[in-house]
Amino acid sequence: AEWVKVMELEAIPPEGAYALAGEEEILLVRDGQQVFAIAYLCSHQDMELEGGSREGGTWVCPHHGARFDLRTGEAVSMPAVDPVPVYPVRVEDGWVHVRVGGKP
Numbered sequence: 001a002e003w004v005k006v007m008e009l010e011a012i013p014p015e016g017a018y019a020l021a022g023e024e025e026i027l028l029v030r031d032g033q034q035v036f037a038i039a040y041l042c043s044h045q046d047m048e049l050e051g052g053s054r055e056g057g058t059w060v061c062p063h064h065g066a067r068f069d070l071r072t073g074e075a076v077s078m079p080a081v082d083p084v085p086v087y088p089v090r091v092e093d094g095w096v097h098v099r100v101g102g103k104p
Contacts, residue, residue, distance in 0.1 A: 009030070016052060025040040038068060054070070
């Protein structure tokens with residue numbers, strides 16, 4: 001596994017931000033100074049999650065309203081039933097780093 005520098009913290013908009021970390025397409029979601037990284041595509045119909053909204057600790061898909069837990073990736077409401085991958089995140093010097101490539 002490796003840490004990839006992907007985006008400045010301040011550049012992440014409320015609707016989430018697409019980022020490429022290595023070969024992984026991810027969505028960065030900001031909650032104040034905390035950042036979550038989940039897969040970019042919804043597990044329901046492989047449509048992008050960007051443009052959705054954060055509600056508490058969940059992310060709402062902009063297409064059909066499925067919700068995913070930002071910490072675990074678990075699908076917490078229909079129509080999605082399968083989880084989405086989540087990635088470890090750290091913020092250093094105003095930059096978001098995401099760990100990709102599986103377990104260390």
